[in-house]
Amino acid sequence: MLLRLLRGSSSYTSKPFSSPLPNLSLLPISSSSRTKATTMGARTLDQYSATRRSPPRRRRRRRGSIASPKLMRNSGPKFASVEPEELPFDICKTESNDSLTKINREMIKELEGPKNSLHQNMHLRSGMVLLKNFLDHHNQVKIIQKCRDLGIGSGGFYRPRFRDGAKLHLRMMCLGMNWDAESRLYQDERLIDGAKAPNIPQEFSDLVDKAIHASHDFLREKYKNINVEAEVPKMSPEICIVNFYSNYGRLGLHQDRDETKESLHKGLPVVSFSLGDSAEFLYGTNRDVASACKVLLESGDVLIFGGKSRLIFHGVSSILPSTAPKQLIDEASLRPGRLNLTFRQYSPSFVR
Numbered sequence: 001m002l003l004r005l006l007r008g009s010s011s012y013t014s015k016p017f018s019s020p021l022p023n024l025s026l027l028p029i030s031s032s033s034r035t036k037a038t039t040m041g042a043r044t045l046d047q048y049s050a051t052r053r054s055p056p057r058r059r060r061r062r063r064g065s066i067a068s069p070k071l072m073r074n075s076g077p078k079f080a081s082v083e084p085e086e087l088p089f090d091i092c093k094t095e096s097n098d099s100l101t102k103i104n105r106e107m108i109k110e111l112e113g114p115k116n117s118l119h120q121n122m123h124l125r126s127g128m129v130l131l132k133n134f135l136d137h138h139n140q141v142k143i144i145q146k147c148r149d150l151g152i153g154s155g156g157f158y159r160p161r162f163r164d165g166a167k168l169h170l171r172m173m174c175l176g177m178n179w180d181a182e183s184r185l186y187q188d189e190r191l192i193d194g195a196k197a198p199n200i201p202q203e204f205s206d207l208v209d210k211a212i213h214a215s216h217d218f219l220r221e222k223y224k225n226i227n228v229e230a231e232v233p234k235m236s237p238e239i240c241i242v243n244f245y246s247n248y249g250r251l252g253l254h255q256d257r258d259e260t261k262e263s264l265h266k267g268l269p270v271v272s273f274s275l276g277d278s279a280e281f282l283y284g285t286n287r288d289v290a291s292a293c294k295v296l297l298e299s300g301d302v303l304i305f306g307g308k309s310r311l312i313f314h315g316v317s318s319i320l321p322s323t324a325p326k327q328l329i330d331e332a333s334l335r336p337g338r339l340n341l342t343f344r345q346y347s348p349s350f351v352r
């Protein structure tokens, strides 16, 4: 109910970043683009971490250390118990109230009228570019189907939780490497069941490449003498965290800072794909929801944050039900909710 009230009153586009390049800077966020999302109530990752028990004594590599990936192997992990009814989690399972969802979606589309087909890419701030509708329908269907297949297999979707018992409000699966929400470590085998992360499909990595090039083209077009590689460095994905949010899903403000120090220092970007229902995405220079900027991420959008924005605080305050493109749901049978993939490069030495 609270979330609904929040949605009703907000405008979804933060002020796009438009300063001349030499003045590009991370700080501060203009007050005109502030959101009033103070009632979000989502706990942040760090708030969760603050209450969790200390990690097991077994030595593991922290995200951010520079040890060789070979050292990551766990010897004899203890597996936490899993709620059996949650596994496997099928993101394409149709639900019993599916017809109601379809009616909702159709009503919303009618109220909205024809969609503006212009691609309004945005330079949100230094290092942060939003490519609107970058993933076409065909690619979106392929990504959903691939995530669905991987998600029901070994290493597939599960509901991450912290040691104090608090669960994240989403389902997660990792590709390339496993990231553990409890310890914030990258590991070969995940704690919950010892599964290895499936590989990142080549088609996904190719799309990440294309998105980075598209962000460069967009920036070159917008600014004359811009050094696009400094603004948004190139990146070869080693890790993909796939999140599925139901209509009630959310993610508190946090930084993605568990990759190596070198990767963070070089500003190697996080590249984020959004599919399905739209999300209200918050970002800002600190963990303060009240002063965060807000932007709407719709199905097919690709958000890139690297360079000076690599350590931006970000999170998802709400999912907007029944906003996914009808054709996508019809063809891919995605459950009500949103699929998000964030790609990162663990270490700059990685070559694909």
Ligand SMILES: O=C(O)CCC(=O)C(=O)O
Pocket: 241, 243, 251, 256, 272, 279, 281, 297, 314, 315, 316, 340, 342
């Ligand atoms: O769902 C999103 O848009 C953001 C996901 C995210 O920040 C993460 O997985 O670290």
Ligand SMILES: [Fe+2]
Pocket: 254, 255, 256, 314, 342
């Ligand atoms: Fe993140």
